[in-house]
Amino acid sequence: MSTASATVTLPADWRDFLALTKPRVMTLVVFTGLCGMLAAPVPIHPVLGFTAILCIALGAGAAGALNQWYEADLDAKMKRTQKRPLPAGRMDRQSALHFGVGLAGFSLVLMYFAINLAATIILAASILFYVFVYTIWLKRRTPQNIVIGGAAGAFPPMIGWAAATGDVTLMPVLLFALIFLWTPPHFWALALFVKTDYANAGVPMLPVVAGERSTRIQIGLYTLPMILCAAAPWPLGFTGPIYGIVAAVMSGLFLAMAVQVAIRRSEPEDMMVPEKRLFKFSILYLFIVFGALVVDRWFT
């Protein structure tokens, strides 16, 4: 780890603190957390529900800030990330560290006092997992970084469920597994078309270390258990046909796109259209499948 090289003289703007929380990543985290909460069999009071989602968002923001604090040197080497507050020199690293730790502590204390212990423990686990296991331990060491690290992003529906019910059953575990297995195809599709960026930064993403062929095969392989997890809640009796049909259709489309990516080879100057399509669709997939879960709960 090294410090960002740019000199900082001005106090950071509040917008840079906001940018440190990775607001775009947070939208998916908040959405899946909200769906986990709304799909739970026990209703939660709207004020407490709002507070739980706020805590999930703040916890995710804290993890994002600590990730950027630790990876300032990596971010400076990648086009995609070099305009972030730390590599761009708009903020000093100590401010980012204090902000991240403070936000994490605040989210956990609020979750404990306003909601319950189960949700607090899972939120703490997700923040610690993202910072220590993914960012500090795995990301620079193994091409399986996002497979194991993906668990951090899979916690929000479980936290939402635990906030409503106070415990964790098989259904939130299935939702966890769905996002956990969705992460590799999603990120490896991205890594296939930003491979050079990762290689320049020395991040051992699968396409950089194991090659494109292996990455494509693994995208296909991870998609199979992912669609099983997506489809499982209906036959297991946790959801009704609305979710079952939407999940089946969306999973079928996902599988078709993943297979297309898995069996092709890129040419020189390849525009990587199927990979970009799979990456974009994977985001839509998660939104629609989780949305269907909530709609199903309301109507069946």
Next chain:
Amino acid sequence: MTDDLIQAPPPPPGPAEEAELIRARQRSRATVMAVLLGLFVVLVFAISIVKIQLGHAG
């Protein structure tokens, strides 16, 4: 070329301009902090009311 022009750093401000810039940053951060603290107070009040209503107080 256009990117170079957009990304070129502005000329360094003089001491008076820099002091003014720092004060402006501090003002905007203080304003945002005040708003957030105000919202937090409202949230804590609302949570307390709900907890009392649900019989979870104490």
